[in-house]
Amino acid sequence: MTETQPTPTTPTTPTPTPPGGPAALLETDGLSVTFGGVKAVVDVSLTLEPGTLYGLVGPNGSGKTTFINAISRLVPTSAGRMVLNGQDYTKLSATAVASIGIARTFQTIRLLNLLSVEENVQLGADVAGGRKRNLDWWFGRRAAGVETRNVQKRAAEALDRVGLAALAKRDPSTLSYGMQRRVEIARAIAMQPQLLLLDEPTAGMREDERTEIMDLSLSLVADGMTVLLVEHNLRMITSICDHLYVMYFGNCIASGDPKEVMRMPAVQQAYIGHSADVPA
Amino acid sequence: MLQAIADSLSLGSVYVLFALGLSLSWSVLNLLNLAYGAQFMLGAYFAYLVGTHWHHSLLLVLPVVVVIVAATSVLADNLVFRHLRRQAGTPVESELSMLVASIGLAAVAVTLVQHATAGESEFVPQTVFKVRTLHFGGLFRMTNMQLIMLIVTVVLTVVLAVVVKWSRFGRAMRGVAVDPATCELLGVNSNRLFSTTIAISGAMAGLAGVLLAIHLSTVDANMGDPLLTKAFAIIIIGGVGSIAGAAVGGYLLAFAETFTVVYGPANYKDAIAFIIILIVLLVRPTGLFARKRWERS
Amino acid sequence: MTHYFHENLGLIQQTLVYMILAISLQVVLRCGVVSLASIGFYTLGSYTAAILLKHGWPAALIIPVVVLAAGLVGYAFGRPLARLRGLYLAMATLAFDLVIPILLINGGNFTGGALGLYAIPVSVDTWALVGIVIVAVYAVSQLERGWMGRASLALRSDENLARSMGVRVTRERYLAFAISAALGGLAGSLSAMLFHAVSPSSGGFGLVTLGLTMAIIGGRDSWIGAVVGAYIVTWVPEWLRSIGPYRNAVFGVVLVLVILFFPDGLLGSVRKIAPMFRRKAASA
Secondary structure, eight states, X not given: OOOOOOOOOOOSSOOBOOOSSSSOSEEEEEEEEEETTEEEEEEEOOEEOTTOEEEXXXXXXXXXXXXXXXXXXXXXXXXXXXEETTEEOTTOOHHHHGGGTEEEOOSSOOOOTTSOHHHHHHHHHHHHTTOOOSTHHHHOHHHHHHHHHHHHHHHHHHXXXXXXXXXXXXXXXXXXXXXXXXHHHHHHHHTOOSEEEEESTTTTOOHHHHHHHHHHHHHHHHTXXXXXXXXXXXXXXXXXXXXXXXEETTEEEEEEOHHHHHHOHHHHHHHTTOGGGOOO | OHHHHHHHHHHHHHXXXXXXXXXXXXXXXXXXXTTHHHHXXXXXXXXXXXXXXXXXXXXXXXXXXXXXXXXXXXXXXXXIIHHHHHHOSSHHHHHHHHHHHHHHHHHHHHHHHHHHTTTOOBOOOTTTOOOOEEEETTTEEEEHHHHHHHHHHHHHHHHHHHHHHHSHHHHHHHHXXXXXXXXXXXXXXXXXXXXXXXXXXXXXXHHHHHHHHHHHTOBOTTTHHHHHHHHHHHHHHXXXXXXXXXXXXXXXXXXXXXHHHHHSOGGGHHHHHHHHHHHHXXXXXXXXXXXXXXOOO | OHHHHHHTHHHHHHHHHHHHHHHHHHHXXXXXXXXXXXXXXXXXHHHHHHHXXXXXXXXXXXXXXXXXXXXXXXXXXXXXXXXXXXXXXXXXXXXXXXXXXXXXXXXXXXXXXXXXXXXXOOOOOHHHHHHHHHHHHHHHHHHTSHHXXXXXXXXXXXXXXXXXXXXXXXXXXXXXHHHHHHHHHHHHHHHHHHSSOXXXXXXXXXXXXXXXXXXXXXXXXXXXXXXXXXXXXXXXHHXXXXXXXXXXXXXXXXXXXXXXXXXXXXXXXXXXXXXXXXXXXXXX
C-alpha cells in the first residue's frame, strides 16, 4: 500500500537555503535551546535523509525530548537553524509545523477522551487534507463531502496500520496503555507526514507490542517516510535503525551506524552510571 | 479634600477586607467564588438577626457571625467544591464547574434571605454597636465604625501577609496554589488546607459584612452584588494572590470612586470597577503585583 | 392544538429566543473559551433593536445589522481577550455583562434610564422566529461536525496538542468569541421585537445565571444540549408554578446538582450510557 506524499505548503517565513546534502529532508545547524540558565540542547547539527529510520538515544536528561520539541516548534530555539526540504523553518509557528509535513507523538499520552478512537485519528487525518479553511467548506458542499470521505479513509487506513481498526468506535480511556500509544501513532501517521518523530513510543509496552512498533516503523520507512525514534531501549534501537544519534547533556556526541556507535568509548562512558540502559 | 481622603480610606478598608478573602480562595483553590458576595450579605444578615434576637454587643455578635459564615464556606467546600475539583478533567474544567456551582449557591442564599426579609431592608440594632461621629480638629470627620474598619483592615492585612510569608501554613498554602500533587507527597493534607483557607475566606466575608452592615445601618439581600465586582476589580488590579496588591488595589479603587462622586459624574461610580477590570485585563492581565509563581497560565 | 399554541404563545416565543441565547454560550464553552459575554451582547442587542424600532427601522433590516455589529464588536473584543485563560476570561466577560446595565441606566432619555424602553411594536411573527432559530441552530450544528468539531474539542482539552495538530488556537478562540457575540445580539434583538419592552434589569447577573443554567443543564458538548436546556429552563418553572418567588433558589440548587452529578449535562450523561448514539452523531 502506498500513500501519496503531501506537498508541503510554504511556511510563513520561507528563507530558501542551499541544502546540506543532495536530498536532505531535515537539517539542523547549531541548534541550541536554553531555558533560564539550563542549556537543554547545545549546538546540535544533524541531518535526516529521506526514507531512513533514525534513532536518537541518550541517558535521561540528555535533551532528547527538548530537541524533538524544538524541531516541532513547541519550544523556541535560542540559537541555530532548522531546515526542512531546503526551507528554513526556524521561526515558523507551532501550528504551521503540522502542515509542512512534520508529525510527532508525545512521551505522555495525549488522546482526547471527548472523541472516539477513530475521531482522534481523524484529527490527524484532517491535517493531511490541508483542512480547507475558507468559504469553500460552506459553499463547496460536494468538495466538502469528498474531503470528509478522504479524511475518514485516511484515518481508517492509519488505524488499520497499527492494528486497531476494530477499536475505532471506542472511548480512548477504555483502552490499555499500549493500545493508546498505538492510537497516537495512528493519529500521527494519518497526517501523512514526511517526517515522523516518535518520542519513546514503546514506553510501557509489552514485548510483543514493542515488536509491532518496530515492524511498523520499518514498514513506514520502506514506504518512504522518514522516522526519528527517541528511545531508551537500546537493543531495539540498534536492531532496527539505519542511523543512530547519541545525545549527552544536550550535546550530540556520536552519529553513525548503530552498532559502531554503541561501541564508541565516549558513548559507553556516557552510559556508565546509567547502567540500566547499557545493553548486554 | 481631606474629607474625601478620609472617606476613601474607610471605604477602601471595606473593599480591601472583602477582596482579601476572595483573593485567597482564588489563588489557593482556583475558586472564583461568585457566592462570595452572598456570603458577605449573610454576614450582614446574621448580624441583624443575632443582634435583634439576642441584643448583645459587637464583641459577642461579631465572632458568632464570622464563625457562621466561615462554616457556610466549609460546608460548600465539603459538599460541592471538593467533589468538583476531583471529577474535573482539566484545570479549566474544574474552575468552570466551581464557578457555575458558586453561582447556584449564591442564588440559593440570596433568594432565601430575600424571602426571610420579605424584600425589605433591615438594620442592625444599636444595641450591638452605637455609631458615633468623631471630629478630627475640624479638618474631617469619621465615624467610630469607620475608624474600626480602617484599623481592623490594616491589622488583618499585616497579619495575613506575615502568616502567608513566614508561617508553615502560609508556605503550604503557597505550595498548594502552585502544585497540589507534590505538596500531598510532601505531607500536606490538601483537603484540610483547602478547608482552612476557604474558612478564612468566608470569615473575612462575614467580618466585612458585619462591619459594613453597622456602618451603612442597612441590610438587604442584594447588597453583596455590587461589592463583588469591586472585589474582582481589586484583585485584578493587584494580581491574584498578592496581599499587598489587594491592599493597594482596594484603596486605589476607593479613591477613584470617591473622587468620581465628589468631582465627577456621580452616577458612574459603580461603573468604574468594571471599566478598570476590562482595561487591566486587556493591558496587563497579571495585575500590577502578581507574582509569577501564583500565576496560572 | 392551536388553542394550546395561542395560550402559550409567550412561553413558546420565550423558549425560542432563549434557545439562541443558550447556544451562544454553548458555542464558546464547547471550545473551552469561558466567555460569558454573549449576555452583554444580548442586552446591547435588545436595546439597539428597541431604539432602531422606535426610529421606524424595519425588523428585517435591524436583525442582520445587529447580528453583524455584535459579531464585529465581539471579534474586536475577542482578539485581546482571547489571550486570557479560564477564570480571567470569565471575569472579564462577566464584568462586561455587569457594566452594560449600569451604562444603560445612566443613558438618560436615549436608553430610558432605569425603567428602560416601552411600547416597542411587535415586529416579528412566530413563524419568522422559528425560521431564524432553525437557521441559527443549524449553523452552530455545522460547526460541531467534521474537522471544525474535532478541532474545537481538541482546543478545549489540550491546547498544545491542538497546536501540534495544526489547529490555530488563538484564531479559533476569537472566532468562537465573535460567533457567541453575534448569537447573543441576535437573541437580544429578537426579544426586543417580541416582548414590547427592554430594561436594564433584564440583563446582568440574573440573565448570566439563567444562560449558564441552560447551557450546562443540557450539556455543553453539543447544540442539542443547549436547546434542551433552554426548553427545560423555560418550561419547568411553568409546570412548577407553585415555586413562584423561590424560582431563583430552585435554579441555583438545580445548577449545583447538575454540575455535580451530570457535569456533561443531561444530554452528555445520556450519551455516556448510550455510546453508539454518540459515535453515529459525531463521526463525520
